[in-house]
Amino acid sequence: MNKLGLFISRRSYGTAATFRAADTIIKKTQHGNRKPDSDKLVFGANYSDHMLTIKHTTASGWEKPVIEPLKPLEIHPGAKVLHYATEIFEGLKAYRGNDGKIRLFRPELNMNRMLTSAERSVLPTFDGQELLECIKKLVHLDADWVPKSTSSTLYIRPTLIGTEPTLGVAAPNESLLFVVTGPVGPYFPTGFKPISLLADNFHCRAFPGGVGAYKAGSNYGPTIYVNKLANAQGCQQVLWLYGEKKLVTEVGTMNVFMYLKNKKGGNELITPPLNGLILPGVTRQSVLDLARTWTDLTVSEREITMDELMEAHQENRV
Structure with a gap:
């Protein structure tokens, strides 16, 4: 089910069913880190001065949000996340405009997706708008970390993990929601240039009834091996094909x-449907929203096979 079309604010009536941004405790760092050169940024290597943490227990619900200096997490070696991958995450960016203002791009879609991922992973849910307001407080505090550049941004990584220190496959009774941020350049070392893809129909990223439509860390770790195979053949990423029909799914x-x-x-713009095999991307939804305003273009969310794509390529129709 696609839940991204409408912002879903989940509120229930229990003990601390959600945290409140208004209750956020802020502890500012006394020693800020040196900021990297915005023209030499790589992806995911630098972090801002502060982080957001919010603890949850089944017995007491959500605690107050805390923004504090960035530090390592303290986690028990028996925490469920370390053994059963009870973890989900999101990824969004803050942009500095020509007017100097800092903006987020459709962050409510990220909040919705995180909530659906939490539900599927049996992790605690919350009010998405409250998390968004907490993130805004964090970005505002570290506003100097948002690059003044057209090629660099501030990456925001919300993460929710099960921290209960007990072995056994079960929903965790203790969890931690945290958010870290950091200035980043383009994801690929080649910048914004086109990349090469290895079309792979031997390995499988997702399957019907699985969790391919959710942003869980367990979806990504197993793909590293296949991506290494792609790199060995001169490709930066994998184009995942599914089944005997070799359905195109996602990169x-x-x-x-x-x-x-x-x-x-x-003229037809085609993207695979939200059938459980692909992640409902924010950029994907935005492209669809824009493209559907163009009258000279048919926009299709439908299955397309590698054979159909190759036939169109051979006939110079791509």
Whole structure:
């Protein structure tokens, strides 16, 4: 079920069913870190001065949000996240405009997706708007870390993990929601240039009834091996194909669109449907929203096979 079309604010009536941004405790660092050169940023290597943490227990619900200096997490070696991958995450960015203002891009979609991922992973849910307001407080506190650059941004990584220190496959009774941020350059070392893809139909990223539509860490770790195989063949990423039909699904770190002339001669923009095999991306939804305003283009969320794509390519229709 696609829940991204409408912002879903989940509120229930229990003990601390959600945290409140208004209750956030802020502890400012006394020694800020040196900021890297915004023109030499790589992805995921630098972190801002502060982090957000919010603890949860089944018995007491959510505690007050805390923004504090960035530090390592203290976690028991028996924590469920370390043994059973009870972890979900999100990824969004803060941009500094030409007017100097800092903006987020459709963050409510990220909050919705995180909530659906939490439900599927049996991790505690919360009010998405409250988390968004907490994130805004964190970004505001570390506003100097948002690059003044057109090629760099502040990456925001919300994460929710099960921390209960007991072995046994079960929903955790203790969890931790945390958010770290950091200035980043483009994800790929080649910048914004096109990348090469290895079309793989031997390995499987997701399958019907699985968790391919959720942003869980367990979806990504197993793909590293296949991506290494792609790198060995000169490709930066994997184009995941599914089943005997070789259905095009998604790339390892992004959704995929195909623009072609269909057999009727019309212009068609195709992206695979939200059938449980792909992640409902924010960029994907935004491209669809924009493209559907164009009158000279057919926008399709449908299955497309590698054979159909290759046929269109051979006929110079791509």
